[in-house]
Amino acid sequence: MLALLAAAPLVVYPVFMMKVMCFALFACAFNLLLGFGGLLSFGHAMFLGSAGYASAHAAKVWGLTPELAILFGTACAAVLGWLAGMLAIRRQGIYFAMITLALAQMVFFFSLQAPFTGGEDGIQAVPRGRLFGIVDLDDPHAMYAVVLVIFVTGFGIVYRAIHSPFGQVLKAIRENENRAISLGYDTDRFKLLAFVLSATLAGLAGATKAIVFQLASLTDVHWSMSGEVVLMTLLGGMGTVFGPVVGAAVIITMQNYLAQLGAWVTIVQGVIFVVCVLAFRRGIVGELGHWLKKSL
Numbered sequence: 001m002l003a004l005l006a007a008a009p010l011v012v013y014p015v016f017m018m019k020v021m022c023f024a025l026f027a028c029a030f031n032l033l034l035g036f037g038g039l040l041s042f043g044h045a046m047f048l049g050s051a052g053y054a055s056a057h058a059a060k061v062w063g064l065t066p067e068l069a070i071l072f073g074t075a076c077a078a079v080l081g082w083l084a085g086m087l088a089i090r091r092q093g094i095y096f097a098m099i100t101l102a103l104a105q106m107v108f109f110f111s112l113q114a115p116f117t118g119g120e121d122g123i124q125a126v127p128r129g130r131l132f133g134i135v136d137l138d139d140p141h142a143m144y145a146v147v148l149v150i151f152v153t154g155f156g157i158v159y160r161a162i163h164s165p166f167g168q169v170l171k172a173i174r175e176n177e178n179r180a181i182s183l184g185y186d187t188d189r190f191k192l193l194a195f196v197l198s199a200t201l202a203g204l205a206g207a208t209k210a211i212v213f214q215l216a217s218l219t220d221v222h223w224s225m226s227g228e229v230v231l232m233t234l235l236g237g238m239g240t241v242f243g244p245v246v247g248a249a250v251i252i253t254m255q256n257y258l259a260q261l262g263a264w265v266t267i268v269q270g271v272i273f274v275v276c277v278l279a280f281r282r283g284i285v286g287e288l289g290h291w292l293k294k295s296l
Contacts, residue, residue, distance in 0.1 A: 038174030043104025049221025051203030077203020237283025
């Protein structure tokens with residue numbers, strides 16, 4: 001994966017690949033919560049969008065350098081994740097999903113009405129600035145290198161988390177929470193930690209995206225974005241390491257190359273989602289892994 005991403009700018013438009021990496025990190029963060037924790041959030045866009053607004057505002061109005069702006073946006077998403085998690089983890093199943101959706105709608109309304117967010121226009125013309133005051137990020141290759149480092153770092157955190165004792169406890173909670181409790185684990189604490197970590201990484205993706213595209217808009221905090229990340233995760237393979245990356249790449253590629261179809265893109269996405277659920281429920285990566293195991 002690292003080799004492919006490093007070589008991608010040679011054959012693919014760098015800005016397109018940066019968008020893929022931002023959404024791939026967002027999907028990996030969501031997969032940590034759903035695929036390994038068994039917690040279905042319908043409001044994850046609030047972390048992506050709020051971090052984007054915070055990062056854009058810090059860079060444009062406060063004049064922070066890009067690395068500080070991204071860190072500030074990520075920190076805002078982490079705090080929001082902790083507050084939302086404290087409320088949401090008190091419930092399970094559909095009630096958990098509805099609470100996250102309700103909180104996300106509140107964040108959307110705030111983003112629409114708050115004076116510093118620019119309303120429906122969003123925050124535009126966000127300066128990329130200079131990384132550490134030295135590297136000019138207006139150079140697309142320099143910006144690509146930064147996004148690649150951020151994505152690999154976020155992916156590494158997710159990979160390490162799911163292959164640690166913490167990740168094993170999350171899987172136990174997903175499979176049988178009552179049994180995990182009987183073994184002495186404080187499941188609410190583990191779920192809260194997973195929720196905050198997922199929100200933080202989603203915020204990192206949103207803050208980076210705002211700097212890359214020099215824009216923070218309502219699109220990233222809308223409920224439909226929460227639906228898209230579910231689609232990316234399920235299409236690529238829920239509960240797999242590389243599935244969300246593949247799913248994000250497929251969805252973003254479709255949106256980019258089928259843009260001339262207009263609103264029909266959503267029809268195509270819907271058909272693909274139905275086929276995915278009916279034909280290969282493990283997702284692209286999950287089915288490939290299953291086929292390889294059977295063939296070996």
